[in-house]
Amino acid sequence: QVQLVESGGGLVQAGGSLRLSCAASGSIFSFNTMGWYRQAPGKQRELVATITSNSNTSYADSVKGRFTISRDDAKNTVYLQMNSLKPADTAVYYCNAPLRVGGLFSWGQGTQVTVSS
Secondary structure, eight states: OOOEEEEOOEEEETTOOEEEEEEESSGGGGGSOEEEEEEOTTSOOEEEEEEOTTOOEEEOTTTTTTEEEEEEGGGTEEEEEEOSOOGGGOEEEEEEOBOSSSBSSOOOOOEEEEEEO
């Protein structure tokens, strides 16, 4: 059973940057497309970035040009570099391998990102 541990969140002013990390316990990670999700209070969890096993990336329109997803399969870790942060980016951020509905692995605890105006 793969376990996911997200870290790197925090409180930052608008315009600032954060780098999130997601460490997976199992090597199966390297064979899967991975994604970063976020869930703001009172809203559904949304997928904001994905990276395939050969590092092709895609982004939600709301973060395109500001966020960069990357992966290090040797470390079983996926990253999310977030620049030019906005208050609307405030949410709990999670990683997982996307399915049509939900994620392939059990959800981790997430990491809180709070952007102040």
